[in-house]
Amino acid sequence: MKPLGLVPLKLVPRTEPADDGELIAACLGGDKQAQRTLFRREYARVHATVYRILGSSRDVDDLVQETFIAVFRALPAFRGDSRLSTWIDRIAVRGVFHHLRTRKAAGTISLDAIADVDGGGRVDEQAQARDGLRRLYAALAKLTPEARTAYALYAIDGRSINEVAEITGSTKITAKTRIWRARREVERRAAADPVLAELLELGRESSSQ
Amino acid sequence: MKPTKQIVVEVPTSEARRDRVEREVFARLDAMRDVDHANQIAPVRNRRLPIIAAGFAFAAAAASVIFLVAREAPPSRPSSPSLVVTPAGGSSRFTVGDAVIDAGSDTSVEVKQDPNGTTTLLLGRGTVDCDVMPRPNRAPFRVVAGDVTVEVVGTRFEVSRVGTVTRVDVARGKVKVHGNGEQRLLGAGQSWSSAVTTAGVEGSPATPADRESGGVTAPTPVVTEPIAPDKHDKPALVEEPEIELPAEAARPAKAISPQQAYEAALEIKDETKRARAYRTVANGNHTWAALSLFNLAELQAKTDVGATLKTLDELKRRFPNAGNAEDAAWFRVDVLRDARRMDEARGAAADYLRDFPQGTYAKLAARLVRPSSP
Numbered sequence: 207m208k209p210l211g212l213v214p215l216k217l218v219p220r221t222e223p224a225d226d227g228e229l230i231a232a233c234l235g236g237d238k239q240a241q242r243t244l245f246r247r248e249y250a251r252v253h254a255t256v257y258r259i260l261g262s263s264r265d266v267d268d269l270v271q272e273t274f275i276a277v278f279r280a281l282p283a284f285r286g287d288s289r290l291s292t293w294i295d296r297i298a299v300r301g302v303f304h305h306l307r308t309r310k311a312a313g314t315i316s317l318d319a320i321a322d323v324d325g326g327g328r329v330d331e332q333a334q335a336r337d338g339l340r341r342l343y344a345a346l347a348k349l350t351p352e353a354r355t356a357y358a359l360y361a362i363d364g365r366s367i368n369e370v371a372e373i374t375g376s377t378k379i380t381a382k383t384r385i386w387r388a389r390r391e392v393e394r395r396a397a398a399d400p401v402l403a404e405l406l407e408l409g410r411e412s413s414s415q
Numbered sequence: 416m417k418p419t420k421q422i423v424v425e426v427p428t429s430e431a432r433r434d435r436v437e438r439e440v441f442a443r444l445d446a447m448r449d450v451d452h453a454n455q456i457a458p459v460r461n462r463r464l465p466i467i468a469a470g471f472a473f474a475a476a477a478a479s480v481i482f483l484v485a486r487e488a489p490p491s492r493p494s495s496p497s498l499v500v501t502p503a504g505g506s507s508r509f510t511v512g513d514a515v516i517d518a519g520s521d522t523s524v525e526v527k528q529d530p531n532g533t534t535t536l537l538l539g540r541g542t543v544d545c546d547v548m549p550r551p552n553r554a555p556f557r558v559v560a561g562d563v564t565v566e567v568v569g570t571r572f573e574v575s576r577v578g579t580v581t582r583v584d585v586a587r588g589k590v591k592v593h594g595n596g597e598q599r600l601l602g603a604g605q606s607w608s609s610a611v612t613t614a615g616v617e618g619s620p621a622t623p624a625d626r627e628s629g630g631v632t633a634p635t636p637v638v639t640e641p642i643a644p645d646k647h648d649k650p651a652l653v654e655e656p657e658i659e660l661p662a663e664a665a666r667p668a669k670a671i672s673p674q675q676a677y678e679a680a681l682e683i684k685d686e687t688k689r690a691r692a693y694r695t696v697a698n699g700n701h702t703w704a705a706l707s708l709f710n711l712a713e714l715q716a717k718t719d720v721g722a723t724l725k726t727l728d729e730l731k732r733r734f735p736n737a738g739n740a741e742d743a744a745w746f747r748v749d750v751l752r753d754a755r756r757m758d759e760a761r762g763a764a765a766d767y768l769r770d771f772p773q774g775t776y777a778k779l780a781a782r783l784v785r786p787s788s789p
Contacts (some may be wrong), residue, residue, distance in 0.1 A: 213497040213526045213534075215509045238441075238515075238546075239508065245440065249433055261424070267436050272738055274440045279447070279742075283776065300773075301738065308736045339424060364421050370679040375773030406422065 219308075226290040233281055245274055248291065252298045259358040260332060261304050262341035268307055274300040288372065294371045306351035338405030345395045345402065348390050356381050372407030438573075438584065442603060442625040446681035497526045500540065517544040519575070535559060542575040563609050564596035572601075581609045603678055622690060680707065690714050705730060705737035712746065720754045741767075747778045748783065 222386055232240030252273055257266050276297050284293055346354045359365045360381075365373070371381040396403040424763055438769025499516075500523045501507045507518045511534055518524055518602055528534050532554030534545060538742045547556050547567045556567040558574045560581040565574055568589040575582045591601045592607050603609055614684035673696060680692035693714065696707040712726040727747050730737065737743075739741070744767040764780040771777065 208582075213511060213528045215497050215499070215511055242437065242443075243440070245437055246433075249436070250428065253428065253433075253436075259426050267432065271436050271439050271443075273429070274436075274741075275443055275447075278440075278444055286507045298638075302737055304736065342422065362422050362424050409501060 227286075230284065230290065232301075233278070241278060244277075248277075248294050249274075251291065251316060252294060253364050255295060256298055256302055258411060259355055260360040261297070261339065261346065261358075264304060265350070269298070269301050270324065271335050272301050277408070280351055282374045292372055296375065299359070300375075302350050322412070334401060338401050341395070341399055341402040342392065342405055345392050346388070349391060350384075352376075353384040353388040353391075356384035361389065388413070416421055438455075443681075445496075446678070454586075478736070481716075499524050499526065512556075513548045513553070515546040518547075519544065533557070536574075538576050538581075540576055542573060544573040547572075561609075563592065566591040566593070568600075583607045673699050673701050677703040677707055681710070686714060700733075700739065705734040705739060708734070709739045709743055709746070712743070712750075716746075716750050720750055720756075725748050741771045741774050744770060745774070745780070748780065752783075 253270050256269050277294050356370050359370045371378045396406050437451050499518050501518050501524035519542035521603050525537040534556045536558040538560040558565040560576040563581040565583050572585045572590050584606045676696045683689040693707040693711040697704045708730040712723045714721040727743055730743050748760050748763045764783040767780045
């Protein structure tokens with residue numbers, strides 16, 4: 207039989223929404239491409255934040271996944287009181303917080319799979335840096351989930367006090383207090399641990415550059 | 416406060432890792448939407464009547480045949496193939512029939528339709544991500560990449576072809592893969608590669624070790640059985656997963672993890688069966704049990720407020736720190752509001768505020784607890 211006409215394909219436009227409002231509206235309208243755009247735009251930051259609080263990659267992917275499920279499920283309730291990214295970070299941090307609380311209750315601490323501190327440098331330096339990170343997260347594991355989360359957001363993820371307060375849903379004073387307590391505990395341990403002290407010193411040098 | 420200097424923690428990232436998370440997120444969202452949709456359109460009450468499985472299967476099959484015959488008539492005339500080519504770094508989305516296809520970067524794909532309506536995508540190179548309706552009683556939908564044929568059972572999968580190597584990743588539902596002289600049935604989360612000649616099916620869920628490596632590379636034990644050849648033109652496969660365990664049997668069937676049982680339950684269309692499957696998974700003592708209880712409550716909400724509240728009570732009692740505890744607390748408010756039991760709804764909102772003062776719904780809860788004065 208002689209073919210008649212081409213297979214009818216319908217091209218679907220894939221324009222990028224211009225701002226958060228358009229993107230959210232498109233997501234709520236069921237536009238799958240917009241939902242994927244939102245995911246891809248926010249993924250790296252959410253992943254980095256979760257990783258930096260936990261210090262281990264064992265549970266990171268699960269928590270990131272849960273974060274985005276919650277984001278898309280709760281998106282109709284987003285009222286624009288804060289930036290979309292802050293709102294998403296809040297959901298992510300709340301998930302991590304619950305995870306830490308549960309894990310603490312279960313008495314388990316995962317310190318594996320700490321990434322290299324620095325891609326360059328000598329192998330022994332990298333090994334020392336990894337060891338330093340293990341010790342840092344061992345120290346953080348002794349803290350309350352609230353203090354650990356606030357400190358990690360501030361000292362490792364590089365957020366401001368205002369951001370920490372906003373993301374953790376606390377006042378600035380509370381956020382500061384938690385960070386202060388955590389820092390005091392970490393520095394107390396560093397005083398008796400040259401490897402941890404070296405890591406903290408590396409942080410100072412790095413951020414002063 | 417003395418400024419704390421930033422501690423450098425490099426974050427390991429990879430596209431494969433991001434892609435995997437993305438696939439899982441959207442597969443789960445799709446499954447949740449299906450549940451929501453089912454809840455919206457299902458007015459039938461769950462009365463716990465004794466049910467004969469065979470009778471249900473027959474009724475469901477008959478209903479779907481009637482529905483699909485009414486909806487779909489096969490095309491009466493053949494068409495010439497359409498060719499879609501995307502440049503490196505570009506991508507394109509198109510629909511053919513009920514399928515939504517995303518052609519990835521540097522992809523060449525030819526789309527053919529037979530007189531009987533069979534759609535075939537001939538993948539020359541690159542990647543196609545296909546979102547396809549379940550095929551039972553619909554015209555077949557296939558992707559051919561070299562010697563490998565992927566036939567859709569339903570519903571979401573990706574085929575990529577680099578040189579002579581073809582890879583298939585299933586995000587949702589099932590596909591049949593014909594390649595390397597064998598046939599495989601792949602389920603959600605599973606992958607297959609023509610480069611792997613033995614035990615080529617990679618199971619789901621990914622192990623922690625897989626996650627550490629940022630991608631699935633090493634073959635893992637086969638989790639699905641090869642299926643008999645020469646039947647790929649007929650929808651001979653049972654679409655619904657087999658987790659019809661009695662509630663007393665707390666353990667899912669052998670070789671099915673709680674996660675797999677949970678994900679399988681999400682895809683069951685029949686609500687009574689799905690509720691039973693949720694209950695079976697919920698008998699365990701793991702995250703998936705908590706998720707199943709929540710889903711069970713959602714399923715019950717339209718028809719039986721009392722059962723819903725009981726299930727939410729059970730969830731709170733057994734899994735007080737579950738990841739969905741906040742959602743469950745707010746869901747209780749919603750259910751009571753919908754049932755016009757406003758005093759109880761306010762009480763539940765107060766409980767929510769007490770337990771989750773910074774929660775997503777805190778403002779709504781506060782408004783409910785303290786109605787604005789005139």
